[in-house]
Amino acid sequence: MKNNKLIAPSILAADFANLQRDIEMINSSEADYFHIDIMDGVFVPNISFGMPVLKAITKHAKKTIDVHLMIVDPDRFIDTFAALGANILSVHYEACTHLHRTLQAIKAAGMKAGVAINPHTNVALLEDVIHDIDLVCMMSVNPGFGGQSFIENTYKKIAQLKEIIFNNNASTLIEIDGGVTDQNAEKLVKAGADVLVAGSFVFKSDDPKSTIKKLKEITNK
Ligand SMILES: O=C(CO)[C@@H](O)[C@H](O)COP(=O)(O)O
Ligand SMILES: [Fe+2]
Numbered sequence: 001m002k003n004n005k006l007i008a009p010s011i012l013a014a015d016f017a018n019l020q021r022d023i024e025m026i027n028s029s030e031a032d033y034f035h036i037d038i039m040d041g042v043f044v045p046n047i048s049f050g051m052p053v054l055k056a057i058t059k060h061a062k063k064t065i066d067v068h069l070m071i072v073d074p075d076r077f078i079d080t081f082a083a084l085g086a087n088i089l090s091v092h093y094e095a096c097t098h099l100h101r102t103l104q105a106i107k108a109a110g111m112k113a114g115v116a117i118n119p120h121t122n123v124a125l126l127e128d129v130i131h132d133i134d135l136v137c138m139m140s141v142n143p144g145f146g147g148q149s150f151i152e153n154t155y156k157k158i159a160q161l162k163e164i165i166f167n168n169n170a171s172t173l174i175e176i177d178g179g180v181t182d183q184n185a186e187k188l189v190k191a192g193a194d195v196l197v198a199g200s201f202v203f204k205s206d207d208p209k210s211t212i213k214k215l216k217e218i219t220n221k
Helices: 016-029 053-060 072-082 101-107 123-132 154-167 185-189 208-220
Strands: 006-009 033-039 065-072 088-092 114-119 134-137 173-177 195-196
Touching: 016 033, 016 053, 016 208, 033 114, 053 065, 053 195, 065 072, 072 088, 072 101, 088 101, 101 114, 114 123, 123 134, 123 154, 123 173, 154 173, 154 185, 154 208, 173 185, 185 195, 185 208, 195 208
Parallel strands: 006 033, 006 195, 033 065, 065 088, 088 114, 114 134, 134 173, 173 195
Antiparallel strands: none
């Protein structure tokens, strides 16, 4: 799994009036995950969509469901997201007082446990729970919106996190989320990224399926 770089189109940039069409496009593409952003208007200054929409997505989606929760007090909804079909559930480090307990609860509910970190959060804060984290969703923009510019400091953070994972003999995947394009994809995987989330770059392109294929080729050559 480590040598197969993964592409996760972000549904936030899909056409919600044609959601089933866009889901089928991802099903038939080389994408690996459906990346699904849930925002509550409190942890981030935006509201995306909630449980009924996630239920509709998981009904049709045929790939790994990667849910990125941008909500306060995510413990309230862990079992709900498991029941809705999430395979990976990422909570924000900044939203969890008892992160270790939250990670155990995600695993007990049958999902892989992810931790998302804001651009200002130092990766060293994850070291003591690195064995409990299946995936770190490293934000390369400030969470809340699609279509923002990639923050260059992310490369340094990937290298630092890679070292922590290596030094602890952990198998945590590094996912990069925000502003990913064909211009930075190769540099990101060379720095140590395993999964690239891409929203606007995929869905605003003329041919989203070909764009996913292109990202897959760039990252796996
Ligand atoms: O979590 C988020 C934003 O908060 C992301 O998953 C975005 O949806 C990525 O969109 P692009 O930056 O690729 O347009
Ligand atoms: Fe996301």
